Amino acid sequence: MDKIIHIPGFNLKVTRRLIVDLSLHFVVTLFIALSLLFFSQKTSWLVMAFIGGILIDTDHFIDYFLHLDRWNLLSFLHGHFVVSRKLYLVFHAWEIVFVLTALSLWWSFLAPLAIAMAGHLLIDTLMHARYSPLCYFLLYRWKHQFSFDKFNYYLFERQIKSLKQAGLIQEEKEKDIRTSEDQDENLIT
Numbered sequence: 001m002d003k004i005i006h007i008p009g010f011n012l013k014v015t016r017r018l019i020v021d022l023s024l025h026f027v028v029t030l031f032i033a034l035s036l037l038f039f040s041q042k043t044s045w046l047v048m049a050f051i052g053g054i055l056i057d058t059d060h061f062i063d064y065f066l067h068l069d070r071w072n073l074l075s076f077l078h079g080h081f082v083v084s085r086k087l088y089l090v091f092h093a094w095e096i097v098f099v100l101t102a103l104s105l106w107w108s109f110l111a112p113l114a115i116a117m118a119g120h121l122l123i124d125t126l127m128h129a130r131y132s133p134l135c136y137f138l139l140y141r142w143k144h145q146f147s148f149d150k151f152n153y154y155l156f157e158r159q160i161k162s163l164k165q166a167g168l169i170q171e172e173k174e175k176d177i178r179t180s181e182d183q184d185e186n187l188i189t
């Protein structure tokens with residue numbers, strides 16, 4: 001269960017990437033939330049936009065605790081749990097955006113949630129899924145058994161490389177990961 005191997009320090013490249021990622025999500029969500037407040041004149045729309053644009057990332061905690069049974073901030077920030085290869089990201093799903101959009105025809109307060117979630121997923125696609133743009137569809141990940149190395153091999157490889165550079169994963173663990181079957185299957189060029 002416990003797959004934390006050794007954490008001597010942290011990888012600056014990963015930390016920098018994380019800061020850029022979070023800042024971008026914050027700025028875009030703030031822009032969407034303020035625009036929606038301006039048009040709707042409802043504070044609740046501002047709050048819903050923040051839930052959709054920022055709190056969507058809380059599903060990373062679910063993935064973390066599915067693979068690791070004790071909390072370690074560095075391990076979490078480095079996405080160390082990717083060595084398990086399984087990634088569910090239950091809230092990162094265009095399907096949820098579509099359902100919320102449909103429901104917002106009856107319950108309008110769901111509209112800001114759907115708009116902000118769409119903004120978040122768009123950034124994630126541009127930043128992390130240029131080579132597998134479908135990977136933020138839950139059905140697409142399901143089709144690939146939620147195997148990170150299958151539904152977004154480029155990002156998986158980059159993450160493993162960063163972990164290796166930082167000395168966060170052992171050599172034999174890396175060898176084990178590289179022997180993954182069908183690893184090029186979904187690499188769109």
Ligand SMILES: [Zn+2]
Nearest residue numbers: 057092120124
């Ligand atoms: Zn995200």
